[in-house]
Amino acid sequence: MRMTLHTDYALRMLIFLAVRNGRPCTVNDVAIAYGLSRNHLIKVAQGLSQLGLVETLRGRAGGIRLARPPEEINVGFVVRAMEDDKALVECLKADGGACAITSSCRLTGVVREALAAYLSVFDRYHLRDLVRNREALAALLGIASPPESDLVGQPGAAVHEGG
Template sequence: MRLTQRTDYTLRVLMYCAACEGRAKLPTVSEIAEAHGISRSHLMKIVMDLAGLGWLETTRGRGGGLRLLKAPGSLSLGEIVRQTETDMDMVECFDKHLNTCRLDGFCRLKGIVKKASRGFIEALNAYTVADLLEPTAAARGFKGQLPHLIPLEKHEKKTGALS
């Protein structure tokens, strides 16, 4: 299973907004795009979709930005993937309109892959956006600072200065 770039960027937006919770200045599309090296216009489409799903609030103008409408612990990774992946058809025979396989109905591959796909989503359902923000073992052992990964105000608190 491979997630699309759209799902990857969706997760990045949700994680970034979750990491910025409590920050005085809301994160913006431009800030997230710059932090991740992603096209601002591409990210804008994703943000609008997230707002349409009721997961994100967008505020325009001075002092505006993005804010999660749901707690990071309530945003299931399985639900995010289901909402953002447009084609979960792993093999041709999943789509009755495109299927030209002559073995359809005689082959067990379709059932096996469907079961594996369900297992993939079920495994993701066990995790939330909040889980993605927990430090990994490698990060816990890192002695230096990763300022480019820390939202601005949290970095200021840790270092006592802007860098």
């Protein structure tokens, strides 16, 4: 299976937002950091917002940020939600395709099993797992670390216990 750019960009946007620890940014910030099309990322942000993964903030200090903490965002869910077409072969298409052997073909079951295995790997991970190297990612993406006091109570912010 080949992941679409839309899904790839969605995962990258979520990583960027997670590295920011709940601080809002603009879609343009994400576009510049990755060298991607702002127009395409606007569509990605809209899709992630509709899924309840990203919240959009209006106004002068507006932008986007994670709507949920990284540990609550499952990568498998994101991949399934963002991918439009999971029909790896013609016979898996909604209309059944036009293959002459579809009714007796055993390849269909094998392909379904392979797709399930592919997706099951993504299911084992959450966004938190993708940003465990937050400092290295922040440096590569040009994201400055905020003071700890800026993180209190924000979705996606790291929680520190102890005194």
